[in-house]
Structures are given as C-alpha cells and as structure tokens.
Amino acid sequence: EMAARVSNRLFSHKLNEVPVHLQTPTFALKWCEEIKKPPAVPIIVNLSIDSKGFYLICVNRVKKEVECFDLALIHDTRTGSQVSLPQGGVEYFDQNHIGLLDVPVTSKWLTIYYGNTFVASELRIVHFYFESPSLAREWTEKLFQLGHNQILRNLSSLDCLEKIHSKIIHGLIDLDKRKIPVRNLVQFLCKNNRDSSKVREIHQRLESLKLNIIDSTIDPNEFTFNKFFSLYMNLIQCHEIEKLFNAIGGIDCQYLNVENVKVFLKKQKETLNDATEMDLYEIKANDVIKKYSEHDEYEREKGMSNESFLRYLLSFDNLIVDPKKFDLCMNMDKPLAHYFISSSHNTYLTGYQWTGRSSIEMYRQVLLTGCRCIELDVLDSEKKSDEPEIKHKNTPVKPVLFIEVIVAIKEYAFKVTPYPLVLSIENHCSAKTQAKMAQYFVDVFGKNLITEPLKTHPCDGNYPLPSPNDLKYKILIKNKKISTNSPSPVSNNNNHQIGNQTPDAISATTSSDTSSDIGKLRCHQQLLNASPRHCFLNNDPDELAECTDVNEKNSSENPPSDGDTICESKATKAMSDLVHYLVPVSFKSFAKAEQLSKSFEMSSFSEDRALSLIREQAKEFVAYNQRQISRIYPRGTRLESSNYNPYMYWLVGCQMCALNYQTLGKTKHTNL
Missing domain, CATH: 3.20.20.190 (Phosphatidylinositol (PI) phosphodiesterase)
Known part of the structure; x- marks a missing residue:
C-alpha cells in the first residue's frame, strides 16, 4: 500500500481530452471584428482544436491564413438568447434570407470573449455562425469547458513547450504546401528580431536534427515534439543542468541509473535514511526513468539521459506546488x-x-x-x-x-x-x-x-x-438590516423640510440636544442637500457611525470617491427581510x-x-x-x-x- 502511494505521487492529471470530431475542420462563418463600412461580409473559415487542447485553430479559407486562439484566454462563450449580434449582422442575414424559415440566427451563433483582462471593453469579441444550432451549442459548451480547465491555466514548463510546439505545427504552416517554411519558424523563434547570429545558430541546430528539409520547408509530421525538445535543449544550452547531472551521476556521466535517481529524489525530500524509505524511493526512481525516457526505448534501457532528466525537472512531478492543489482540496464544511x-x-x-x-x-x-x-x-x-x-x-x-x-x-x-x-x-x-x-x-x-x-x-x-x-x-x-429597537424613518416631507433648513437653523432648533445630536443632524443636512429624495433620517447612532469611516476625510475639493464612506439609506422591511x-x-x-x-x-x-x-x-x-x-x-x-x-x-x-x-x-x- 505504501509503495503504491509513493508511485502515485507522479502526476497523473490529464490535460484537455479533445473529441476526435472537434479535431477535424468544421465549416463556419466568422464575423469581422472591426466593421468600418457596412454591409459587412462574413469570412468562410474552418474551425478545429489541436489534439492537446491548447488552441482553437481558425483557418481563413479565402486568404489561406491561420489564427490560433489560446483556449486559456477564453473568458466566455455564448449562444442563443445570450448573444448580441454584431453591427450589420441582422441586415446581412435578412438580405440573404438566413435563419428566417428554420430557426433564429442567434441559435446558430457562437460569441467568444477573448483576452487577458477582465474589462469587457478591452476583450476581443469574436463571432462565428454554424450550420445548425446543435453545432453552435456543442462548440459553445466544449470551448468553455476546455478553456476553464485549471491545469491548462497552470501548465508546467514541459507542457508550455508542448503548447509552443502545437502553435508551430498549426499556426506556421503553409496551407498550400502543407509544410512549415523554415523562414516562418526562424521568425517565430527570434520573435521577429532579425539577429543574424541567432538565425545562423537556428539553421545549424535544425540541420543537426537530421530533418528532411526540402525547398526550405519542414514536414510537420516529421517535426515531432521530441525533435522540437532537442532543438530547444541545443538552443538554450542549459549548462546548470549539465552541472547538476554530472554532480548526481559523476563526471562525463551519460546516463543516470536507478541508484542515482533514488539518491537524488531522497535528497530533494530530505527524508529519513531507513530501509523502508529507500525501498519506496527505488520504486519511484524506476517510475521516473520509465515515464520520462519513454520517448526513446533504446535509451531507456541504459538509464536516464540528460534530455530525459531535463524533462523531469520541467514537469508537473517537480513543481513546488502540488498540482493536485489546482483542484478543490480544502474541507468545505467549516463555518x-x-x-x-x-x-x-x-x-x-x-x-x-x-x-x-x-x-x-x-x-x-x-x-x-x-x-x-x-x-x-x-x-x-x-x-x-x-x-x-x-x-x-x-x-x-x-x-x-x-x-x-x-x-x-x-x-x-x-x-x-x-x-x-x-x-x-x-x-x-x-x-x-x-x-x-x-x-x-x-x-x-x-x-x-x-x-x-x-x-x-x-x-x-x-x-x-x-x-x-x-x-x-x-x-x-x-x-443594512432593521434593528429591533430602531425607530421608523421620517416621511419624505419631513426630509425636505430638514433639507431646506440652514445649519444655523438646525442648531437653533436643537439647542436642548447634546452636541452629538447636533452632529448627527449636520450629517443628514449635508446628505439631504446632495440628494434629498435618496435619504431617510436615521436616528440610530450605531448605524450613523457607518456613514463615514474615521480614517476617510473628504474635502470639498475631492468629493467622496468610495461609496463605503457615504451614508446609506435606512433599510426598509422588504430589504431587511x-x-x-x-x-x-x-x-x-x-x-x-x-x-x-x-x-x-x-x-x-x-x-x-x-x-x-x-x-x-x-x-x-x-x-x-x-x-x-x-x-x-x-x-x-x-x-x-x-x-x-x-x-x-x-x-x-x-x-x-x-x-x-x-x-x-x-x-x-x-x-x-
């Protein structure tokens, strides 16, 4: 039982599982996001989701262009009654007699709110029209579900590299040739910064991968994630990883054996040096080698290579935060x-x-x-x-x-x-x-x-x-809730009478009251002057104390900018209940x-x-x-x-x- 528990500590949560039919292109119409001169004409596109569930891939069938929408940046998806058609949308569908005889246009519509902000005016609003309401509903529900996957929003470094690879495969491809132009790949890796030394280095590293480059293009099926990871290792040149690798296995070490990995894992966890613990770590060491060397069966027999070791270090299994914490892990039965x-x-x-x-x-x-x-x-x-x-x-x-x-x-x-x-x-x-x-x-x-x-x-x-x-x-x-001993509010007529009095008049009529009572009336006087119909006279000193926080001082030059510092109306029974x-x-x-x-x-x-x-x-x-x-x-x-x-x-x-x-x-x- 204990051995099984340690073995299961390897991360087993899955990323998005994308249905096969959503990985194949689906016909849709994409509405222009910037409509300057109506009437606007929608764009014919094919929609699909990559197999790992990282991107919504939108292929413009007319211009032969590809746009990859990051699913983690999808805030919301809507269809049916929740949809607001874009400018010119109603006119276009009326003129083309779409949605008039069968079902409403909105039932076939998908609106995506997309971006890395919470302010609606700063989000991209992307509209798609499908051939049937069932398609619109399925895409609406599935994109929301995939986009709000907590693992997708908290990827390990290794998964981030897989995400980059997916964007290269689907976003940089030449749709006519079905190949990835080397020029596009170089520009992507250089972030459009034309550094000649970096360009030469990328070309050299690509040649070392022994890819079949024809007419300066790469077959996407040949440019696998394993090839991309090797390219990544060669480009970043992780000298600190090499030092750590040699410190564990020895100078000029080519592979880490089970004993090396076991000692490394134990040292990382700082556990007690007893036979039971070491047996458990031996089981986990075998699991680590097997999991992160599976890309090369021949190398796996020899142990854990430098590349496999780096994969482990970048994975969920080596995160500071336990990935299981991304799911609900608290006891939700406390007060x-x-x-x-x-x-x-x-x-x-x-x-x-x-x-x-x-x-x-x-x-x-x-x-x-x-x-x-x-x-x-x-x-x-x-x-x-x-x-x-x-x-x-x-x-x-x-x-x-x-x-x-x-x-x-x-x-x-x-x-x-x-x-x-x-x-x-x-x-x-x-x-x-x-x-x-x-x-x-x-x-x-x-x-x-x-x-x-x-x-x-x-x-x-x-x-x-x-x-x-x-x-x-x-x-x-x-x-606010009515207290059991709180008096009833005065009528609106009385409110206006008080509002029309000057502070001096208020002081005169309350000469027999305490100074605190005068202060209360002055507070109400100021509030009623601002907007008499909004207010009720509140005689409860406990509630009055909430009108203005003692640390907030608002001058006449700076009106109150936070509602918490302004007197509220007295609660009625309807709201209080x-x-x-x-x-x-x-x-x-x-x-x-x-x-x-x-x-x-x-x-x-x-x-x-x-x-x-x-x-x-x-x-x-x-x-x-x-x-x-x-x-x-x-x-x-x-x-x-x-x-x-x-x-x-x-x-x-x-x-x-x-x-x-x-x-x-x-x-x-x-x-x-």
Whole structure:
C-alpha cells in the first residue's frame, strides 16, 4: 500500500481530452471584428482544436491564413438568447434570407470573449455562425469547458513547450504546401528580431536534427515534439543542468541509473535514511526513468539521459506546488468565516472611480473569475421613475439598470463554482424603490436566494455561520438590516423640510440636544442637500457611525470617491427581510464584538483603518475573524482604481479583501 502511494505521487492529471470530431475542420462563418463600412461580409473559415487542447485553430479559407486562439484566454462563450449580434449582422442575414424559415440566427451563433483582462471593453469579441444550432451549442459548451480547465491555466514548463510546439505545427504552416517554411519558424523563434547570429545558430541546430528539409520547408509530421525538445535543449544550452547531472551521476556521466535517481529524489525530500524509505524511493526512481525516457526505448534501457532528466525537472512531478492543489482540496464544511472569499469592489466600473463607465458585462466577467462577493451601488432612477439603477453615487458615471444587472448575475452566479455568492449592496434608494429591489431579488433569483436562515444554523450568537457546502448554489444579500429597537424613518416631507433648513437653523432648533445630536443632524443636512429624495433620517447612532469611516476625510475639493464612506439609506422591511448571516454593523471594538459574539454580524474597514488595527491589535483581529466576517475596501483616494496589497489583511484572517477587478497588476493577480 505504501509503495503504491509513493508511485502515485507522479502526476497523473490529464490535460484537455479533445473529441476526435472537434479535431477535424468544421465549416463556419466568422464575423469581422472591426466593421468600418457596412454591409459587412462574413469570412468562410474552418474551425478545429489541436489534439492537446491548447488552441482553437481558425483557418481563413479565402486568404489561406491561420489564427490560433489560446483556449486559456477564453473568458466566455455564448449562444442563443445570450448573444448580441454584431453591427450589420441582422441586415446581412435578412438580405440573404438566413435563419428566417428554420430557426433564429442567434441559435446558430457562437460569441467568444477573448483576452487577458477582465474589462469587457478591452476583450476581443469574436463571432462565428454554424450550420445548425446543435453545432453552435456543442462548440459553445466544449470551448468553455476546455478553456476553464485549471491545469491548462497552470501548465508546467514541459507542457508550455508542448503548447509552443502545437502553435508551430498549426499556426506556421503553409496551407498550400502543407509544410512549415523554415523562414516562418526562424521568425517565430527570434520573435521577429532579425539577429543574424541567432538565425545562423537556428539553421545549424535544425540541420543537426537530421530533418528532411526540402525547398526550405519542414514536414510537420516529421517535426515531432521530441525533435522540437532537442532543438530547444541545443538552443538554450542549459549548462546548470549539465552541472547538476554530472554532480548526481559523476563526471562525463551519460546516463543516470536507478541508484542515482533514488539518491537524488531522497535528497530533494530530505527524508529519513531507513530501509523502508529507500525501498519506496527505488520504486519511484524506476517510475521516473520509465515515464520520462519513454520517448526513446533504446535509451531507456541504459538509464536516464540528460534530455530525459531535463524533462523531469520541467514537469508537473517537480513543481513546488502540488498540482493536485489546482483542484478543490480544502474541507468545505467549516463555518463561512474560516475561508478567504474572493471579493470585488465597485464591480460595475470599467475604469477610474470618478470617470469610468458602468457596465453590466463587468459582472459577468468578474463572476467568471470565481469571485464570490460582488458590489452593487443602488440608487433611485435619475429619470425619477421607480426603477432602481446602479452607478457610482455623486459622480458623472452613467447608470445601468438594476434589473438587467441581477438577470446577468443570475445567469453567471454559478457558472464556474457552486459555492455561495454574496451581493454587497450599497443602498441609496427610497422606500418605494427598495420594495421593488426586494421583489426583483425574489423573482429573479428564486430558490437560489436565502430568504430565511437555515434550520440548522439560526441567526443566533450561539451558532457559527453555515459552511460553503451548506450554502451551495445560494445567494446571500449583504444590506443594512432593521434593528429591533430602531425607530421608523421620517416621511419624505419631513426630509425636505430638514433639507431646506440652514445649519444655523438646525442648531437653533436643537439647542436642548447634546452636541452629538447636533452632529448627527449636520450629517443628514449635508446628505439631504446632495440628494434629498435618496435619504431617510436615521436616528440610530450605531448605524450613523457607518456613514463615514474615521480614517476617510473628504474635502470639498475631492468629493467622496468610495461609496463605503457615504451614508446609506435606512433599510426598509422588504430589504431587511432578505438579509441573513451577513448583517453589516458599525465596528465599535474587538472587545465589544467578542462580548456580543454574533457570528452573523460583519463590519467593513477601509484599508488604512484595518492596517492600523493590525498594528495595534493583531491578535484580537485574528480572534474576531475566526468568529465573524470582515471586509476590507480601498481607501477613497484611489481614484485611478488602483489596488492595495491584500496579503497584509489575509495574515490576520480578513476574509473579504475587495479589489478593483478592472485594474490588473501584481496585487490583483495575488488574489486570483
């Protein structure tokens, strides 16, 4: 049993398995991505996927050109009702009577969102039209499945070389001759940098491979991966690998025997020197030699050559990170507070906080990354209707309709992961609009929405939060909740009366109140002046403390750029009834939170305030996060949508580090 366990440590996960019929060319029409002058005419293409599942190969049958789409860069694939036809598409199909008599055009359509960014406006949108709806569905589903393979997105160096070889074979070929021009290969390896010495060296190394080069072309069937790997070794000249190889086997060693490999593996693992361990490593050494020398049966009998040894070093079996960790490997039955939750800040924005655009597509793209907490800043309609809208409050950012956003969320909430999705609501709506919001949530999300606590996990201080497995395929609302002792909000008429008073008048009418009460009224006065119809007078001092973070100071010259620092509307019963397990409260102190011990309450902190708490009360912060959830958001001065480093907050267990997904960079990639 122990021997089998060690032997199985060799990586056995498979890359994409591509059905044979998808490896053969399939007829399709490709729509032009840049349409300048309609009417546009689609391009006749053949689509296929290489046998290793690295690329979607698109062959232009008219121009005899090949484009290889990296499957790992496919964010999304859509067909049917989710498709938006490109400019000129409807006119073209109407004029040519396509899709009118049988089925809608969109059912035969495939749209691919492609690129290395999450911002929809920066992604390539590639359109294909197939002969039948079944073909469109199959390609849509299969490309999404292959593209989101975690192994494909975390390749070993050896697999990266196989990927490069696949692109050479399929992307550099002359379609008329069915050969690879040597000139194309040289340009590819030199990255179009015409260095004469490099060109000469490549030609020399190609000659040493003893390829049958005719008319300066190479037969792709002859240029196998083994030939390419030999070319790679000769070009990079791994002197450090040669030194290591000789250190293991001895000077002028040609092959490593089982004993050499066994000692090397043992030294790498630093295990105890006992007979049982050595026997196990002998079994693994034999497995390593067999696996990485299989390209040459004759050489395998002699042992492990320099080339085979390099293959092993570049493989999954020699990764620092165990490849099995790319799959779900955690126990998902712990309370929700025991997990880091990938979180987005101002999810709707495609650019800067002040001048960016709101986009429904951002919600789709962010959810496709596996993000489990997205933010919705909801306001009353600018057109004075009762339709809620999403935008950045007090900025020129144009809104998007709330209903369209949550429909998109419904479609993509669990497309890449079954674990619970949190909607962090920043609520600036009137009571009438909040009622409509709540109804939309119930109608659109249906059974996926948590509308009451689970029977096994009541919202009680004596119970921990439910686990991710308990909440699979569930959507949780994070929104202010009415407290049992909170007074009712004043009417809209009273709001306007207060809004029309000057600060001096407010002070005069409240001369008998305490200074803190005057401060509360001044806060509401400023907010009502900005937009009276958005607000309710909130007499709860605990909720008032959440209006502005103590570390965020906004001058009149710099309007608040982060919604977390602006007072929200008071929650209505309709919205309050949908809030369970994630009840936002004003943070008083760690001692107070421990005394209350309410796992279902959570607090949000600006990055600066959280960092200050980490410096002063790190142990208390850890204890807090073991029981309940904390959310960190960027400071208000990050107008360019830059990101803080979440690592500092993860160290004390902060679960939700909300980042700007539209801004790529080191800190953003740390979170992926």
